[in-house]
Amino acid sequence: MNAAKETDVSDIELLLPWHAAGTLGQRDTQRVEAALATDPELARRYELVREELGQTIHLNETLGAPSARAMDALFAKIGAEPARRARRIDLGARFRGFFADLSPRTLAWSASAAALAIVLQAAVIGGVMLKGNGAAHVGGYQTASVPSNVGGEGSYVLIRFQPEANAAAIDKFLESNRLSLVGGPSAGGLYRVEVAPKKLAQSDLAGIVKKLQEDKAVDFIAATD
Amino acid sequence: MQPTSDEVLIGRIATGDRLAMQVLYARHHVRVYRFVLRLVRNEQTAEDLISDVFLDVWRQAAKFEGRAAVSTWMLSIARFKALSALRRRTDVGLDDEMADAIEDEADDPETVLAKKDKGAALRQCLSKLTAEHREVVDLVYYHEKSVAEVADIVGIPEATVKTRMFYARKRLSELLKEQGIDRGWP
Numbered sequence: 001m002n003a004a005k006e007t008d009v010s011d012i013e014l015l016l017p018w019h020a021a022g023t024l025g026q027r028d029t030q031r032v033e034a035a036l037a038t039d040p041e042l043a044r045r046y047e048l049v050r051e052e053l054g055q056t057i058h059l060n061e062t063l064g065a066p067s068a069r070a071m072d073a074l075f076a077k078i079g080a081e082p083a084r085r086a087r088r089i090d091l092g093a094r095f096r097g098f099f100a101d102l103s104p105r106t107l108a109w110s111a112s113a114a115a116l117a118i119v120l121q122a123a124v125i126g127g128v129m130l131k132g133n134g135a136a137h138v139g140g141y142q143t144a145s146v147p148s149n150v151g152g153e154g155s156y157v158l159i160r161f162q163p164e165a166n167a168a169a170i171d172k173f174l175e176s177n178r179l180s181l182v183g184g185p186s187a188g189g190l191y192r193v194e195v196a197p198k199k200l201a202q203s204d205l206a207g208i209v210k211k212l213q214e215d216k217a218v219d220f221i222a223a224t225d
Numbered sequence: 226m227q228p229t230s231d232e233v234l235i236g237r238i239a240t241g242d243r244l245a246m247q248v249l250y251a252r253h254h255v256r257v258y259r260f261v262l263r264l265v266r267n268e269q270t271a272e273d274l275i276s277d278v279f280l281d282v283w284r285q286a287a288k289f290e291g292r293a294a295v296s297t298w299m300l301s302i303a304r305f306k307a308l309s310a311l312r313r314r315t316d317v318g319l320d321d322e323m324a325d326a327i328e329d330e331a332d333d334p335e336t337v338l339a340k341k342d343k344g345a346a347l348r349q350c351l352s353k354l355t356a357e358h359r360e361v362v363d364l365v366y367y368h369e370k371s372v373a374e375v376a377d378i379v380g381i382p383e384a385t386v387k388t389r390m391f392y393a394r395k396r397l398s399e400l401l402k403e404q405g406i407d408r409g410w411p
Contacts, residue, residue: 014388014390014391017365017366018365018372021365023371023372048398048408049394052351052397053366055347055348055351056351056367057366060259060363064268066254066275070272070276071254073276074250075246078280081283083241084241
């Protein structure tokens with residue numbers, strides 16, 4: 001039996017206690033406020049509700065608080081509990097849960113935003129690289145195939161190493177002769193090698209070429225500008 | 226700086242963080258105690274029960290799913306503990322008939338004084354409500370729980386929460402009338 005209906009209690013009147021406590025949603029709050037503004041009897045009853053609210057808080061606040069004994073007892077019991085193992089973090093489950101919680105619309109917007117971010121990032125990186133190549137470049141990494149000192153003031157040779165010469169042998173050759181690999185390999189497997197930081201006389205350069213040609217790591221060598 | 230949310234504390238408690246447990250206890254133990262005390266009406270029992278309530282929070286933190294506020298979850302545990310304790314007592318029952326027996330109908334000196342002070346009279350009448358009515362009144366007015374949250378804690382439909390609150394208030398007015406205070410409602 002629903003006596004509330006029998007006494008013709010409106011839904012608005014039933015909500016008055018929650019309106020007084022401020023725990024109604026926005027829609028119900030607006031409904032109650034509109035009714036209170038137009039119904040003097042309801043407004044009078046609302047004052048009774050507010051009176052009850054105040055006295056209920058007053059009553060509860062005079063009940064005091066538990067003694068420290070309660071907390072001591074609690075932590076004694078917790079101390080007697082078996083040690084708790086750390087929970088394993090399942091990252092896969094977390095990701096699945098995260099995406100599962102997103103609505104399709106949110107997911108679509110997120111994917112679009114991520115794609116845009118990637119494009120912008122690529123544009124920025126590309127811009128930085130182009131700028132770096134266009135400006136005078138001092139130091140920094142360059143690939144071996146990019147000539148770095150073409151047309152410089154040094155003396156250079158073109159070298160093709162023996163097919164059986166490994167990296168260690170080539171390194172040893174360059175180091176022992178104080179040479180710097182500055183370019184290549186170009187077509188034919190030729191490397192551009194700096195033999196001196198300044199322009200040498202033709203005869204001096206020819207002597208160096210002759211000496212280097214005797215090394216077993218070298219297949220072909222010739223002076224170059 | 227924002228204080229750590231209850232949900233974050235529960236997450237830490239689930240990993241065995243005792244400091245998080247202390248923070249949560251400090252934040253909520255008084256309200257939980259008062260809620261329990263209003264139901265069991267015995268300070269010693271209420272103190273024992275809140276230790277049990279928070280021990281359950283410690284043990285069950287990993288299972289907390291966040292579907293309700295932490296305070297709502299704790300009050301649900303507290304209510305269950307309080308009702309279980311009341312059931313164990315031979316002198317107090319939980320059905321309406323027995324709950325009505327809790328009411329103190331005596332016109333004691335405090336009642337005489339209350340008749341002169343409407344606020345005091347109202348507080349005394351609040352104490353005379355049945356456990357079922359006291360519970361819903363406290364949850365709405367003192368613990369600031371919404372209709373849905375009260376329904377969750379008490380385990381009844383939301384429509385029943387509204388009508389139960391209405392009848393608790395109606396009974397309150399009747400008790401006041403018995404003390405000679407007519408509120409003109411219902």
